[in-house]
Amino acid sequence: MSAAAALDTARPALPVLQEKGQREVFCGLTGIVWLHRKIQDSFFLVVGSRTCAHLIQSAAGVMIFAEPRFATAIIDERDLAGLADMNDELDQVVDRLIARRPDIRLLFLVGSCPSEVIKLDLSRAASRLSRRFSPAVRVLNYSGSGIETTFTQGEDACLASLVPILPAEAPNAAKSLLVVGALAEVVEDQMARMFEIMGVGPVRFLPPRRATDLPAIGPGTRYLLAQPFLADTARALEARGASRIAAPFPLGEEGTTLWLQAAAHAWGIDPDRFQAATAIGRERARQALARYTGRLTGRRVFFFPDSQLEIPLARFLARELSMELVEVGTPYLHRQHLADELAMLPPDTRLSEGQHVDRQLDRCRAEKPDLVVCGLGLANPLEAEGLTTKWSIELLFTPIQGYEQAADLAELFARPLVRRARLEV
Amino acid sequence: MKLTVWTYEGPPHVGAMRIATAMEGVHYVLHAPQGDTYADLLFTMIERASKRPPVTYTTFQARDLGGDTAELFKTSAQEAFDRFQPQAMLVGASCTAELIQDDPGGLARALGLPVPVVALELPSYQRKENWGAAETFYQLVRAMAGPSAPPPGSQRPARQPGIRARCNVLGPAALGFRHRDDVREITSLLNRMGIDINVVAPLGATPADLARLGDADFNVVLYPEIASQAAAWLQRMFGQPMVKTVPIGVGATRDFVREVAEIAGVDPTGILSAETSRLPWYSRSVDSNYLTGKRVFIFGDATHAIAAARIATQELGFTVVGLGTYSREFARELREAAKLYDVEPLITDDYLEVEEHVVRLQPELVLGTQMERHIAKRLSVPCAVISAPVHVQDFPARYSPQMGFEGANVIFDTWVHPLMMGLEEHLLTMFRDDFEFNDDEAPSHLHNAGAAPMRAEETVVPAVAEAAALTTDRPVLWAQEAERELKKIPFFVRGKARRNTERFAEQAGLNTITIETLYDAKAHFGR
Numbered sequence: 001m002s003a004a005a006a007l008d009t010a011r012p013a014l015p016v017l018q019e020k021g022q023r024e025v026f027c028g029l030t031g032i033v034w035l036h037r038k039i040q041d042s043f044f045l046v047v048g049s050r051t052c053a054h055l056i057q058s059a060a061g062v063m064i065f066a067e068p069r070f071a072t073a074i075i076d077e078r079d080l081a082g083l084a085d086m087n088d089e090l091d092q093v094v095d096r097l098i099a100r101r102p103d104i105r106l107l108f109l110v111g112s113c114p115s116e117v118i119k120l121d122l123s124r125a126a127s128r129l130s131r132r133f134s135p136a137v138r139v140l141n142y143s144g145s146g147i148e149t150t151f152t153q154g155e156d157a158c159l160a161s162l163v164p165i166l167p168a169e170a171p172n173a174a175k176s177l178l179v180v181g182a183l184a185e186v187v188e189d190q191m192a193r194m195f196e197i198m199g200v201g202p203v204r205f206l207p208p209r210r211a212t213d214l215p216a217i218g219p220g221t222r223y224l225l226a227q228p229f230l231a232d233t234a235r236a237l238e239a240r241g242a243s244r245i246a247a248p249f250p251l252g253e254e255g256t257t258l259w260l261q262a263a264a265h266a267w268g269i270d271p272d273r274f275q276a277a278t279a280i281g282r283e284r285a286r287q288a289l290a291r292y293t294g295r296l297t298g299r300r301v302f303f304f305p306d307s308q309l310e311i312p313l314a315r316f317l318a319r320e321l322s323m324e325l326v327e328v329g330t331p332y333l334h335r336q337h338l339a340d341e342l343a344m345l346p347p348d349t350r351l352s353e354g355q356h357v358d359r360q361l362d363r364c365r366a367e368k369p370d371l372v373v374c375g376l377g378l379a380n381p382l383e384a385e386g387l388t389t390k391w392s393i394e395l396l397f398t399p400i401q402g403y404e405q406a407a408d409l410a411e412l413f414a415r416p417l418v419r420r421a422r423l424e425v
Numbered sequence: 426m427k428l429t430v431w432t433y434e435g436p437p438h439v440g441a442m443r444i445a446t447a448m449e450g451v452h453y454v455l456h457a458p459q460g461d462t463y464a465d466l467l468f469t470m471i472e473r474a475s476k477r478p479p480v481t482y483t484t485f486q487a488r489d490l491g492g493d494t495a496e497l498f499k500t501s502a503q504e505a506f507d508r509f510q511p512q513a514m515l516v517g518a519s520c521t522a523e524l525i526q527d528d529p530g531g532l533a534r535a536l537g538l539p540v541p542v543v544a545l546e547l548p549s550y551q552r553k554e555n556w557g558a559a560e561t562f563y564q565l566v567r568a569m570a571g572p573s574a575p576p577p578g579s580q581r582p583a584r585q586p587g588i589r590a591r592c593n594v595l596g597p598a599a600l601g602f603r604h605r606d607d608v609r610e611i612t613s614l615l616n617r618m619g620i621d622i623n624v625v626a627p628l629g630a631t632p633a634d635l636a637r638l639g640d641a642d643f644n645v646v647l648y649p650e651i652a653s654q655a656a657a658w659l660q661r662m663f664g665q666p667m668v669k670t671v672p673i674g675v676g677a678t679r680d681f682v683r684e685v686a687e688i689a690g691v692d693p694t695g696i697l698s699a700e701t702s703r704l705p706w707y708s709r710s711v712d713s714n715y716l717t718g719k720r721v722f723i724f725g726d727a728t729h730a731i732a733a734a735r736i737a738t739q740e741l742g743f744t745v746v747g748l749g750t751y752s753r754e755f756a757r758e759l760r761e762a763a764k765l766y767d768v769e770p771l772i773t774d775d776y777l778e779v780e781e782h783v784v785r786l787q788p789e790l791v792l793g794t795q796m797e798r799h800i801a802k803r804l805s806v807p808c809a810v811i812s813a814p815v816h817v818q819d820f821p822a823r824y825s826p827q828m829g830f831e832g833a834n835v836i837f838d839t840w841v842h843p844l845m846m847g848l849e850e851h852l853l854t855m856f857r858d859d860f861e862f863n864d865d866e867a868p869s870h871l872h873n874a875g876a877a878p879m880r881a882e883e884t885v886v887p888a889v890a891e892a893a894a895l896t897t898d899r900p901v902l903w904a905q906e907a908e909r910e911l912k913k914i915p916f917f918v919r920g921k922a923r924r925n926t927e928r929f930a931e932q933a934g935l936n937t938i939t940i941e942t943l944y945d946a947k948a949h950f951g952r
Contacts, residue, residue: 027460089426113521146460377465384475
């Protein structure tokens with residue numbers, strides 16, 4: 001495979017600019033905005049402050065759902081002053097919630113900055129409530145607090161909390177593949193079909209679409225990360241005996257091919273069969289991508305840290321669309337999970353980890369990139385300064401993985417540039 | 426601990442941000458964990474601000490908690506000062522930093538910055554956004570204007586003859602519901618009355634502007650939720666009277682003109698006879714007959730809700746069936762207003778409770794916030810938004826004030842537009858089984874026609890199961906043919922007819938409602 005040959009793992013590690021200062025990022029609670037739609041019989045109850053409630057509501061933006069599957073148990077001064085027993089209070093809130101929503105099968109108690117700082121033990125609360133509502137409702141807990149998690153790490157914490165309750169695979173079960181990370185349903189279905197054609201299977205997905213449909217796991221489980229921000233989940237899976245199939249992430253034609261190929265290797269699939277299975281998808285992705293190369297080739301892109309998707313995205317833009325990487329910022333760099341991605345980046349890529357937003361803005365303004373990938377707090381102000389931006393949260397809410405979405409992903413980056421070119425006002 | 430699905434107000438530090446962001450030359454250093462920076466997007470996305478809010482967050486993480494978060498605060502404050510060179514700084518803590526008790530005020534003092542530093546104490550577990558905005562504005566006004574206050578007890582010198590009266594316009598802030606346009610409308614009204622504007626604050630004001638607030642003869646408080654505390658202090662310290670009427674609606678605008686004229690010593694008759702709105706004539710024109718007695722539910726911040734109730738009753742001829750606010754600080758004012766319309770005041774910040782009320786009251790129009798818009802949408806009840814919390818739609822590109830005479834025009838259009846037009850309503854009543862035009866259709870001038878509606882009357886929303894139980898748990902039964910007859914009544918009055926008939930049956934001690942009962946009740950209650 002030519003793509004595999006491109007992996008230059010022997011190359012010395014790229015230098016990383018370590019930044020410390022104001023971080024203009026979401027906390028892990030934000031993951032609830034997509035997770036509550038992904039697992040259809042789940043509910044997310046944040047135990048936190050009014051700020052937490054306001055954050056999720058605002059991050060969800062205009063997407064005010066008829067009946068969201070999330071809510072906040074807002075801690076008030078009575079709780080803090082010890083006038084009310086917080087555990088009793090929490091139990092009452094959960095009672096009210098479950099009475100209102102009898103369809104809930106899985107309830108996540110989500111820790112927040114305040115609940116972590118006052119050391120409210122949500123794991124005890126979860127097991128107490130689980131006993132009480134068992135078997136109808138299972139109660140788990142994880143922390144989405146800003147002091148511990150950045151944006152997508154909330155999904156990591158959520159999935160990691162699911163791992164201990166996954167059923168155990170039968171002792172001599174055949175090898176199985178677990179695809180880990182929340183994906184759009186259309187993407188999951190495409191991948192499932194692709195694995196089936198290749199002869200890789202059985203394939204399961206984490207998180208499942210329904211909490212009653214948890215995938216079994218055991219020493220025969222090989223897992224493939226579909227998202228780059230799942231460090232804790234990976235650790236938890238390995239503690240249950242599963243082992244990781246190292247691969248780049250399925251973004252772009254090349255990323256998708258290498259990702260699928262890693263699974264094919266693990267299953268010992270004949271290279272011809274792999275070629276046959278992927279040829280149509282690869283060709284279609286390449287054709288569709290060609291439409292955007294003209295618009296993106298040679299354009300200079302600057303990534304502010306946000307979702308941890310930055311490095312795979314940068315790799316895709318640099319290698320498949322010939323964009324020039326000015327700076328690739330990531331909130332956190334997991335060197336092991338991103339080893340293949342890092343090896344594929346152009347050798348002089350400037351990486352930064354962490355953030356000092358004002359200094360980074362200085363660098364960005366000085367560089368005058370053609371496109372800035374950043375969060376919602378920065379996008380309009382940068383546009384007003386004359387820069388063109390792609391707001392990054394959209395990359396989490398859009399199906400972007402796999403062959404059929406490769407061009408959609410390119411289009412997300414091309415659109416702001418096209419728009420800028422069209423407007424004459 | 427309280428179960429909250431949606432919140433009407435953010436935490437108090439967001440209120441402080443609304444003041445800092447509205448102003449020029451102010452910088453706010455907020456001790457807060459990472460994630461709290463989400464608040465920036467309220468301004469940059471909802472209001473489409475072209476600048477970042479002037480806020481530096483310390484964004485501490487778990488690993489900082491073991492170390493020195495106080496030092497982190499000091500570094501952040503110093504760096505922010507060096508970089509942004511503000512005329513005044515605000516310092517404070519968000520909810521999490523409040524728990525770690527680092528004392529931002531003391532830490533900032535220790536830096537000895539060469540500008541006024543206002544330390545904000547905003548109890549996050551007790552107070553909310555509007556309170557935080559009011560407190561921040563008050564503290565800033567005190568800090569900046571305080572030094573020039575006359576000695577206590579001194580008399581305010583009378584204005585020299587021939588000099589135009591000057592006033593401050595207080596309250597407009599960032600993320601305010603139509604504040605931008607209200608300021609323009611009211612400023613121009615005051616100017617036409619022969620009154621000059623000394624300072625508009627906080628919107629567009631600098632700390633130096635706040636320092637000269639005392640130069641004005643009086644204060645106009647446009648948004649009591651934000652400015653009444655500061656205005657009360659200015660009244661005490663500078664002897665500046667305050668105009669309390671909020672000019673939303675034709676009647677209130679006229680009252681406002683009279684009150685201003687009285688305080689400023691100008692003659693209002695010219696303005697009152699020359700200035701007008703189209704609302705009074707549009708409301709009197711015969712096509713508006715169908716608006717008569719429309720049952721309207723009103724919820725919002727206290728100022729807008731109270732104003733809306735007056736307009737609804739006196740200027741549009743609606744019937745107010747519910748009136749409420751999430752502004753607990755103004756509960757007294759709202760209770761008094763509710764008495765005028767003989768309705769139970771609803772003082773709550775619980776979205777679910779508001780929803781239960783809407784379901785129970787079965788209004789024909791909801792005037793509320795973005796939250797009520799969702800309730801109304803789900804129940805297929807027409808709705809217009811009258812108050813914050815704001816949404817990107819509440820920052821229209823066009824000039825669209827709520828206040829003054831033009832504001833009354835905007836309100837007429839906004840509230841009447843979602844309703845079914847009069848003749849259309851009649852045709853539906855006469856021919857309700859027409860396959861192309863029946864009461865499952867939206868009004869023909871609205872573009873969401875064809876959406877499958879869910880009527881308040883037959884709602885299946887789980888959220889309101891309790892409320893529904895309350896209304897159906899009655900011993901009175903509907904005979905089948907009476908139920909069928911009820912269905913012939915268009916949906917927008919069906920709920921009222923059902924409720925009236927059941928009430929009538931109960932009072933008459935009937936167990937079963939027949940067609941006769943239905944018409945007896947109709948005769949008894951009238952339409």
